[in-house]
Amino acid sequence: MESILYNFFAPPVPFFFLGIIAILAHSDLEIPEQISKFISLYLLMAIGFKGGVELHASGMNTQVALVLFFAILMAIVIPLYSFFILKRKLSPANAAALAASFGSVSAVTFITASNFFSTSIAKPGGEMVAAMALMESPAIIIGVWMYRKYKKVDMGTQSNRSHSDFKEIFKEAFLNGSVVVLLGSLVIGLISNEHGQEIMAPFIGAIFKGMLSFFLLDMGIVAGKRIKALREAGFFVIAFGILMPLVNATIGFLIAYLCNFSGPNMFMFMVLCASASYIAVPAAMRIAIPDANPGIYVPVALAITFPFNIIAGLPLYYYITELIHPEILIQAKDAVEAIVGH
Amino acid sequence: MESILYNFFAPPVPFFFLGIIAILAHSDLEIPEQISKFISLYLLMAIGFKGGVELHASGMNTQVALVLFFAILMAIVIPLYSFFILKRKLSPANAAALAASFGSVSAVTFITASNFFSTSIAKPGGEMVAAMALMESPAIIIGVWMYRKYKKVDMGTQSNRSHSDFKEIFKEAFLNGSVVVLLGSLVIGLISNEHGQEIMAPFIGAIFKGMLSFFLLDMGIVAGKRIKALREAGFFVIAFGILMPLVNATIGFLIAYLCNFSGPNMFMFMVLCASASYIAVPAAMRIAIPDANPGIYVPVALAITFPFNIIAGLPLYYYITELIHPEILIQAKDAVEAIVGH
Amino acid sequence: MESILYNFFAPPVPFFFLGIIAILAHSDLEIPEQISKFISLYLLMAIGFKGGVELHASGMNTQVALVLFFAILMAIVIPLYSFFILKRKLSPANAAALAASFGSVSAVTFITASNFFSTSIAKPGGEMVAAMALMESPAIIIGVWMYRKYKKVDMGTQSNRSHSDFKEIFKEAFLNGSVVVLLGSLVIGLISNEHGQEIMAPFIGAIFKGMLSFFLLDMGIVAGKRIKALREAGFFVIAFGILMPLVNATIGFLIAYLCNFSGPNMFMFMVLCASASYIAVPAAMRIAIPDANPGIYVPVALAITFPFNIIAGLPLYYYITELIHPEILIQAKDAVEAIVGH
Amino acid sequence: MENNIKKIEIITDYAYLRMLTKLLDDNEVSGYTIIKDVMGKGTRGNKDGHGISGGFKNCYVMVCCSEEEAKKVSDIIKPLLTRSGGMAIISDAHWVVHS
């Protein structure tokens, strides 16, 4: 439990709350838009490169293969059952967009979760980053497919452009800027020699947490703004935004347990399953399902699920992981003692 | 004296002059606006966090309490006497806005002054950052209050909205983005454990001086542009921009001397008193006193008082501090020798 | 040969290709414009400051004087013969603009080339940065002079404004933002004491390669976009973009050989001669030769010559340098072993 | 082209953007468009756009609406613009597409 609070009274997390508080107090604080985009690309580049380097070190083995396989599977299955749950109360468009969000992942949640291991010897493998990269896009395709299947209106006008549209949707799903930077950096990290790793170390290592703090401040600001839109979304959707991560994390836990994932990988896999996308998916949905209301699917992912995961989810998933893999805690403590010096 | 020049032929200060020279030579050099804002937020975040950590280390003691008390007092008193001096030649609106500038502080002047201790063992305490945070806003309230009291025109139209306005003005004064980030980061630094401090160290430490150099380059560019507006301001105002820092620093010195502040704290307190705000105050003044001419109050603070403090003020205040606290110089020298190696 | 590939499978270079691939695959990836400008200014500031510090260390000697003399000479001669070659197929305006590009230099090519020495004991001297700074502008003047001499049309309207224009052109050539930052930072580095160098080290050193990676990603994106414009440019111009660097590098090599430049300086001098400007020159040309088509001169420099130099040119120039100065290779290997540890 | 409308364009100090949009929202103006990075020159001097020192940047707000709504908008923005400076103009246009 200590090691959990440990992460709570230390940057970057408190900056998220600073952002929310600033907005709720009607401060005019804002992070310039291009800076948000820069830091977001920076974080993806850093995490991708780091993951590639680690993947290179570990090589391809059964654990890696299992992680990647189940990551893709979850990215396909989660949006399916999410859609059928959501369809009971929402229009097919909104249900599909929200389902796609939850099937995809949140890179910032993933990165914040990595913090739990920053002083630890046990670390998640590079395959977790690869898993994240692979989980970004499939849910978008599933979401669009469900939407096409279940919406009733204007089939006439729609059918004649559905073919050209699908090319567009694949483009949005797999060629979205953030997917490209994450995957590209992963590949660059994978092919990089030691020289390259040394070269990038200060950029992706030293200033990483500071940049993440800054980004979380911005996330807090945006979440603060979006909170108001939640009234529009309604109780059902808010409950979904809190319960769904728990359901998905549980399934993630079972897979990780049955497949004998390492402790850190188990934790990160739960985080991936539990997190919802508020960057890549909304960008794709605007094009692919224009009828869906971004005033619903963005605030749920950003102002409900993201903070829920940060505040309650991560500690919970970590706690559960500890029950199965007590060594991650011990190692973390050792590492801290080794660093702090007593 | 050496230690003064020492800071002059080293970044970040020369970049300020590069900026001014570029503009006076009609170069098209410009720093993109969002970058300025980013670096300005970064500097506030870094200085706030650092101050919070140091304040946590020192804890609350008599010196801290005295520093904070007199900081707030000066932030109230300076704009009062400044206003009555300025009112002799300027309209109440301009006098109030300028008085508020001088009552508030310049974070960049403060940060540049901290440079004098970067290789030194003696350092200003975290309470100085807290003092700076507390000095940002009160002058705004005083300025607006003086303005309301002394302007004669359209009392009729004004009075009926003065109530709602005051809420607005408090918001501008205390919820200005830069105040929020500075105070928020201070609090986060204060509650942060060792883990958090380690995490932020490279971001707020290593690249800090470089970012400051960049920002000073930008300040130079803006000061260069604003210099032209000074003709409009006139001799009285220019003289005020040079003499007022000296007066305020003297009062600051007396307080620091009588209250037995440490050497570095004495120096920093003089700097806080002597500096004038060109970020938070103008932003608030645009709303609170729209009749005041930003073409007067911004150039004085930015193109007169800021460079005056950087060029002549800081060395002078440092020199005076040395007379009382010769140990800060010796320690600085020792530290340099310890680092440079002989 | 190894040491060449060495640089190829390591950041920053692969990020350039990631950018090109993203655009050719129709990804929506884009780097915000103000971020590009920030990183570009950062790179110039860092390289300038570093060069100034090194120049300070080496002092003025015969090698330095020779380097600077021949740098300026090449910046005058290259645009002259380039113009007469290009005039055979292009309008005087386009020929002059393209000639000016090739006479000037590409800071990013220079910086990428410096990478070859990042783990090496042998390093190019600070005079190479000074040479780069001096080579930025003369070609612009030559280009405009050639254009004025050889264009036939509207002499009447032109002549009466040609005087005021020349002032404008000098301003564009020597007061361009990037020239000012590079030269200014060089001077600041030159006058900086050890304190200043320490202060800037993390900012200009540690994160430099990461920032360069980011910038190359952006360069790749822009090059990808400009590639389409090359059809417009035609075969002659494309061939020029590949052959001219080879010719210029050869002349650079001969000068370096005859003047007995050190190995690293020889290599860097070839790089300076071979590279073409796509930042400072196009900015000046828009004003000085508005009839020239930026759809021709920018893509050649950016989408042909830049990638050619990065992919084939740098390794080739390095290989040739090795034939004359085998010690640079050995030292590089030693350095790597010293760092990597066996 | 039926659907005659009025287009109101407002340029004022950036610091007042929040108040201006609040005013429009409170008066239930159905739609407006904002450009945040606007510079310019007027009677209150040069707005050369440097963000950090406040008061040197404008914003642009455009409202398309019916003639009656335009009258209402004009009335509600006048006091604010008198205080904040800046200008507003109105011109004729027609809808091509509007939801």
Added chain:
Amino acid sequence: MENNIKKIEIITDYAYLRMLTKLLDDNEVSGYTIIKDVMGKGTRGNKDGHGISGGFKNCYVMVCCSEEEAKKVSDIIKPLLTRSGGMAIISDAHWVVHS
């Protein structure tokens, strides 16, 4: 002032900018101007401009052309705008300079 022209102004979701310009290019519209950082409010809620979460930012596209070309442009943008949301208006203007 001869040279009567029409000015069409389109404001829509930023995500659709690439499609919109492709449409204009494919239909050989000779010139247009784009502003990328545009916020606003309409029937589809607040576009407060935060880039990273998509769907909260607009773009502005202006086309100046002859009356006939304006008809063509109106026709080609209507289906897209119906899908993407946003608005388009048309008004009268005259060339001062045009190449």
Added chain:
Amino acid sequence: MENNIKKIEIITDYAYLRMLTKLLDDNEVSGYTIIKDVMGKGTRGNKDGHGISGGFKNCYVMVCCSEEEAKKVSDIIKPLLTRSGGMAIISDAHWVVHS
């Protein structure tokens, strides 16, 4: 709505913005508004807005003034725009607020 005015809108290469505003200042044009980040397409190709390589970005300048002043502005900008490329249009408007 009294107060008939003319609105001149100029779009040209960003590199020429400094010259253009100098021209307006030198000729004592009382007010203008600038938008710096403007892209577009015209006879001189695509301005896709990438800042570092120059020549691929536009600026937008708007001047509201009386009819006579508009004539003057038209005359003074024509030579510059002929050199720099770009376009200028003029249309009718009315003051709502102007200091």
